[in-house]
Amino acid sequence: MDLVRYRVLGTTQALRPDGTPVPVGGARLRALLTVLALRPGRTVPAAHLVDEVWDGDPPADATGALQALVGRLRRALGPDAVASADGGYRLAAAPDDVDLHRFERLTGEGDRALADGDPAKAAAVLDDALALWHGPALADLPDRAAESARWETRRLDARRARLTAALALGHAAQALPELTALCDLHPLDEPLQALRLRALRDVGRPAEALAAYDSVRRLLADRLGSDPGPELRSLHRELLHHGEPAGAAAAAVQGPGPAPRPAPAAHPGNLRARLTSFVGRESDIDAIRRDLAAARLVTLLGPGGAGKTRLSQEAAETVGDAALDGVWLAELAPVDDPDAVPEAVLTALGARETVLRGAGAEELRAVADRHDDPVTKLAEHCAKRRMLLILDNCEHVVDAAARLVEQLLERCPELTVLATSREPLGVPGELLRPVEPLPEPVAMRLLADRGAAARPGFRVEDDPEAAAEICRRLDGLPLAIELAAARLRM
Known part of the structure; x- marks a missing residue:
């Protein structure tokens, strides 16, 4: 059977050359096809397939069960569709035969066209890319939270780029409803808010644009205790002066490129000096720095070994004056008991400190001992501090970490949290930033x-x-x- 297309952006499907689907029955069979399609033309080790398909709970005879599943997939797709090689299996397909990889290629082309000043080409290519989506990414993968979040982030990036192209082509009226809906879903996404203000201005509604700016400004102040970023402030000045040409406004909102990374400031904290150089990831650091300005909880998602810990520390050191009371790292990997998470964070923050009582007399008791509840101690310690807390390796105590983060963010208005995990914390307002493998x-x-x-x-x-x-x-x-x-x- 000559199959040329696979879908994983939605329910996993295999398609014939005429576009009709091939029946791929059973959740595990679709999960196996999904994992293979993520790496078309490349051998996936059998152990990795077992772990993904059975979600970390393999059957007694995992090797035999996997072989039987591969046999079923070959019967459905054709004997040559899945090859055995080097202790694993390989889907006989090119990257462009899989919608997810085709989406990645097309969005890259669209971004380059937009950067080259060709919004018409960008719009056409990005429309093709977004049309590939038929539901949640990797819907048939049992444990898909982190990987799916990564692709949902890319999808939002593509939608933002497509709307930028629409405004450049003079289609503000058509783009405005989608922009408004996206801004409602992502109220702290400043680039999206800037696009909405531009669209309102371009359709002749500058008063509404100014009112929308004021709403965003108040939201940022209430939720983050911060002012709008330079892009929004620049656009606000243009709206007040009523005279900037649309091209100049677009350049102001888009900017010439990524903002320069600020030099780390000398503030308190417990980050240790790293013993090796940091290679690459410059764009990731810039993106995380912007995320931390837009949300009070940012979670770096990725598999073990992806570099989340190191990236979190490198990015945290660029926040500068946004964390006047320092950057503090709490390592949760050694914590076995979820109930011990607050105590581990309390210790990492150095909250057990000596205090003075009376006329210079020193009372040797810890601040942390004034209350029995470690969460209360943490809230008291962080409440009046403007600080960034890194919670590293949350995945094995994710529920406890999520409860703690939600309580601290509610009680400590100047606190920002940067978490690393293999799955989202699920706390309201959480901004997910997938950490991808190195190119x-x-x-x-x-x-x-x-x-x-x-x-x-x-x-x-x-x-x-x-x-x-x-x-x-x-x-x-x-x-x-x-x-x-x-x-x-x-």
Whole structure:
């Protein structure tokens, strides 16, 4: 059977050349196809397939069960559709045969067209990309929260870019209803709010645009204790002066490129100096810095080894004056008991400190001992501080971490939380930022850097094909690449 298309942006489907679906019955069969389609043309290890399809609860004979499932998939798709290789299985398909990867390619083309000043091409390409969605991403993957959130974020980015193209083409009236709906769903997304203000101005409703700006300003002040960012402030000035041409306004809102990263400020905190250089991720750091200005809880999502911990610390150091009382890291990986989460955070913040009573007399008792409830102690400690708290490795105590974060954010108006986890915390107002694997050029740079440290004289240029193959087989995961580089000592 000559299959040319697979869908995973919605219910997983295999499509014939004429577009008719091939029956793929059973939740586990669709889950297997989903995992294979995420890496078309690449071998997926059997252990990874078992873990994904059975959601960490494999049957007694996992190998036999997987072989039987692959056999069923071959009967549905054709004997050559799934190949066995190197201890795993490979879907015989090109990336563009899978809607998710085609969406990624098309959105990249649309972004480049927009940057090159060709909004008509950008609109056409982005329409094709967004038309590929037929429901929630990876709907048939049992544990899809983090990966699905990553693609939903990309979908929102594509919608934002498409609306930018619409305004550049003079289609503000058609774009305004969708912009209004998106702004209601994402009220703290300042780029979206800026697009809505531009659309209102372009359809001749500047008074409504000014009223909308005031609503956004008050929302940011109430929810975040901050003022609108430079893009919104610049657009507000244009609205007040009634005279800026649309092209100049568009340039002001879009900006020439990513804002320069501010230098870290010297504030209190417990972040330790890192022992290795930080390779790549500059755009991720800029995005996280913007996220922290827009939301009081930002969660970095990704699989183990994706580099969430290091990225959170590097990004946190750029917040500068936004965290006058410092950046504090609480490591939750060693915490076995969910009930111990508040106590672990309390200890990380150094809240057990000596206080003075009377005329200079020192009373040797801890501030934390004034109350029995550690959450109360934390709230008291953080309530009057403007600080950033990093909660690292929340996934194994996610419910306890979520309860603590929600209570602290309600009681501490100047507190911002940056969490790392393999799944969302599910707290109201949470902004999710997926941490993706390193693209090949950055992965190669990391291998070169860590390889040279492990074995002086090592250069990826001496065998670039082998180095690239190592990075591909390790799926661009920073931890895996660092472990591989360490083996060069042997």
